[in-house]
Amino acid sequence: MDNRRQEWLDAIAAAGDEAELRRIDHGLLGKQGVVQELVRGVSSLPAAERPAAGKAANQLKLELQAALDARRAHLQAESLTRELAAPDFDPTEPGPALTQGTLHPITAVQNELVELFTSLGFTWQDGPEIESEHYNFEALNIPADHPARDVQDTFWLQDGTLLRTHTSPVQVRTMRRFRPPLRVIVPGRCFRQETVDASHEHTFFQMEGLVVDRAVSTANLIHTMKTCLRVILRREDLEVRLRPGFFPFVEPGFELDVRCLLCGGAGCKVCKQSGWIEILPCGMVHPNVLRAGGIDPEEYTGFAFGMGLQRVTMLRYGIPDIRYFMGGDLRFLRQFVEV
Ligand code: PHE
Numbered sequence: 523m524d525n526r527r528q529e530w531l532d533a534i535a536a537a538g539d540e541a542e543l544r545r546i547d548h549g550l551l552g553k554q555g556v557v558q559e560l561v562r563g564v565s566s567l568p569a570a571e572r573p574a575a576g577k578a579a580n581q582l583k584l585e586l587q588a589a590l591d592a593r594r595a596h597l598q599a600e601s602l603t604r605e606l607a608a609p610d611f612d613p614t615e616p617g618p619a620l621t622q623g624t625l626h627p628i629t630a631v632q633n634e635l636v637e638l639f640t641s642l643g644f645t646w647q648d649g650p651e652i653e654s655e656h657y658n659f660e661a662l663n664i665p666a667d668h669p670a671r672d673v674q675d676t677f678w679l680q681d682g683t684l685l686r687t688h689t690s691p692v693q694v695r696t697m698r699r700f701r702p703p704l705r706v707i708v709p710g711r712c713f714r715q716e717t718v719d720a721s722h723e724h725t726f727f728q729m730e731g732l733v734v735d736r737a738v739s740t741a742n743l744i745h746t747m748k749t750c751l752r753v754i755l756r757r758e759d760l761e762v763r764l765r766p767g768f769f770p771f772v773e774p775g776f777e778l779d780v781r782c783l784l785c786g787g788a789g790c791k792v793c794k795q796s797g798w799i800e801i802l803p804c805g806m807v808h809p810n811v812l813r814a815g816g817i818d819p820e821e822y823t824g825f826a827f828g829m830g831l832q833r834v835t836m837l838r839y840g841i842p843d844i845r846y847f848m849g850g851d852l853r854f855l856r857q858f859v860e861v
Pocket of ligand 1: 688690769775805826827829
């Protein structure tokens with residue numbers, strides 16, 4: 523074996539380029555290579571000789587591997603030196619361009635909203651995506667047997683926690699952490715077990731808003747919402763209206779609509795001929811929710827809203843199908859390079 527060992531090492535050292543080295547590597551260490559053959563031969567030796575022979579085969583393998591690696595590194599260094607010395611090498615030539623990603627449209631809209639609300643004195647709060655039943659439902663005035671739980675078809679985990687169905691749990695989390703006056707926004711991912719279609723996704727993004735202070739009124743809510751929609755939809759002439767909406771954690775609760783941006787109210791496909799587009803649920807924080815957060819409802823009032831980020835992004839860019847957002851199609855995503 524010793525003879526052949528030296529032969530092999532010599533062959534490796536003499537390999538003139540990487541292709542030749544690969545062929546040698548294959549012949550020596552490949553599945554059908556000579557080293558495998560040696561290893562296989564070990565088992566047919568008398569028992570007493572096997573350990574030593576096995577060890578020798580292993581050592582040989584390591585030695586050949588090391589020699590191959592060393593020769594490869596040497597050849598690579600050599601070819602680089604050759605390239606650098608070539609007369610047509612131009613060190614000032616730009617390297618290959620890195621492909622640059624773009625912000626996801628939801629992230630872009632979220633960033634704009636965060637910027638706007640921070641300029642209005644709001645701070646950004648975060649909460650867990652895996653949430654307790656308490657914060658997701660009970661603390662929000664939705665007891666176990668309440669039918670409002672049914673409209674938020676929930677992914678439950680085995681330990682009794684759940685994937686939050688909205689960003690509202692962070693309302694009470696925030697109240698328990700800080701004292702009023704509060705002005706917070708909570709952008710975040712939420713989950714519901716939805717049948718996915720053009721306007722429903724199991725994973726979606728909301729931005730919660732919460733204001734708690736002395737003498738906060740519905741007028742403050744409307745003003746804040748109008749300011750926000752004007753900026754995000756880039757329209758000065760927005761008209762909004764409130765309709766009653768039921769959410770157990772607000773009282774009164776509203777659905778806020780904007781006059782259809784496309785037809786101006788005459789009726790079209792986007793507004794389903796109604797002239798209005800339902801854009802965000804909101805309302806005055808329910809006294810029970812303030813209490814759950816340790817705030818005295820006699821002293822403080824507040825408003826809250828839950829903006830669907832996909833929805834505003836769709837309106838803003840005229841995107842017809844919610845499934846594009848998470849479909850991973852780069853042709854879709856690359857259209858939003860403005861940010
Ligand atoms: N959390 C509610 C939902 O996801 C929306 C909402 C938020 C309503 C705040 C009122 C106030 O359906």
